[in-house]
Amino acid sequence: MIDNPQNVFEELQNDVATKLMQTSPFDSIHFPDGNTFRVLTEDEGDIQFEFDSMIAAIGLSLVVHSPKGTIDQPDIPGPLITKLGFDVWVSEAPVLNRTAGVGTGVRLVKAMTIVLGALHGFQPTSIGSPVYAAGFDTHRERIYAGDDDRLGKLIASRICHFIAPQVAAEITS
Secondary structure (H helix, E strand, C coil), X not given: CCCCXXXXXXXXXXXXXXXXXXCCCHHHCECCCCCECCCEEHHHCCCHHHHHHHHHHCCEEEEECCCEEECCCCCCCCCEEEEEEEXXXXXXXXXXXXXXXXXXXXXXXXXXXXXXXXXXXXXXXXXXXXXXXXXXXXXXXXXXXXXCCCCCEEXXXXXXXXXXXXXXXXXXX
């Protein structure tokens, strides 16, 4: 979560992260040390370490990325953002995540469908407009522990795209 959000875009990321952390089964996932599952937000700083730690400890991670938008009518007050979009990356290290007693047991595509369902139609207080699912993409990468690591660890992701149409954002300096 972004501490002390300073604009509507950071507030949106926090609203989305909070919604997902309150959604089952994410609300009942715990790390081996007892800490609860948290959804990362891109603008809270360098989250790569926390992402890597989550993947290494439980095999699953959710990241709410910074929003992006289009302004199709720049000559009217607001500005009126015609489509405000953001992505939620759902990532899994399948071998670890599906190991009984170690991972969450919530498979990648199941987690993706939960994210899509939880956020489709959700109206964050930050933007006063409902959010709609707009699609998803796949992404895969293999990370290596060092030069001698020949196998690496597969990280599979689904990038869930969301839009909030007709957002009248208050933009100040």
